[in-house]
Amino acid sequence: MKAKEVPQDDADMMRGIFREPVYSVDEKGKYTTVRSVGWDPKNAVMQQAWDNINEKIEAVRQKVLAGKLSPIAFYMEKQIMDTGLLAKYMGLWRWKVKRHLKPKYFNQLSDDILQRYAEIFDLTAEELKNIDKIKSEE
């Protein structure tokens, strides 16, 4: 690829925080890097990955609002975690975390455990329990 042909298709994927160096050939045939804000096919596959994640989050959100899953399920999905990863952060067995996704067990959780979940999700324990907060998340 030629340096002057390095695409600059901005889809705001990098939020203006940085541009990525792309290796390309200058007019004298020598390799150089050109900073790029994005490229259409790359933006498309990144967007696809996030659309996929967001669809899953929305599906879980609906289940939490319907009382089928606990708020932990929502915040876990929102942080792109699964029960295995969340269990590692919590230092708990995976089957325990799986249980905590059920409203019945969630409602019996000790303050200590709730607090630990909340910290992982960057929330207070009160916020974690608050279903209205999940209602307003979209």
Add this chain to the structure above:
Amino acid sequence: MDIKLDFEHKQSAHCENGVVSNLLRFYGIELSEPMIFGIGSGLFFSHMPFLKIDGIPVTSFRPLPGVIFSRISKRLNIKFIRRKYRRNPQKAMLALDRNLEKGIPTGMLVGVYHLSYFPDPYHFHFNAHNIVVNGKENGKYRISDPIMEDFAELTSKELTRVRYAKGTFAPKGHMYWVKENPRNINLEEAIKKGIRQTGKNMLTIPINMFGVKGIRFMAKKVRAYPEKLGPKKAALFTGQIVRAQEEIGTGGAGFRFMYAAFLQEAAQVLNNPKLFDLSKDMTAIGDMWREYAIITGRIVKNRNKADESYDLAANQLLKIADKEEDFYKSLLASIK
């Protein structure tokens, strides 16, 4: 304690190359990102359908994290000290402070998810990211993150959090630094070793998931995706290939352009004009990968409809595989 080491930060496409290149510059050794990448035999290909992340098969254009690093260390005879502090974040942070007091820029592995200065779309649970801490001012650590254009900052709490990210490749407080000023570097020999291993890895691993065979294997899989998976999932699987190729700090075309840049530099160091011609061939191969990405981009945008471009995508991969096979054969022959 306020410390600011005289550390020059240069942005790179890929973190592992970048950290090594920036660290070595501090010790007076100027090696570019492509040079580090080439000597460390960073060019690779694998497609592993049985290994899935989030239900999607893993495709990779590079070896496992840490591999480039250890090859560089061996081939350039640079000694690193490595430490892990499995269960003791306080100790890990103290050890870092002690290093900074001694004036040692310190590399470390971190998780990307909680890296506060990263843009949102890059927040994934990827734990093998490399940064160099090179100062501490007003309680904030000065970070050289190869992905960023300039220095970044993290509080002690933020840095501790990313050093103890959990999951695959959990960093566990791992940090590393240069043990002694490197001497006796045999650049010519290191380059040849790097090239030889790249050629071999791409041609001779007797498993169909790796190297040129891996590209052909993936072509077969891609062709079958729409029938086997339905339009949406097929698009997700094939889109992931292009993410590995373009998104994850490859410098474009799955590191192919970076490798071409390496061959240009290598041609000069070894005074071998054949490598200069091979660099052009590799650029052409990179352009073919970019075409493949364009086909995939179209598939992904039309992902809710049945799409016929999968055959086109698969054919393109087969063309690439043929070109790459010839390329690595000539590459090996060129340094005999």
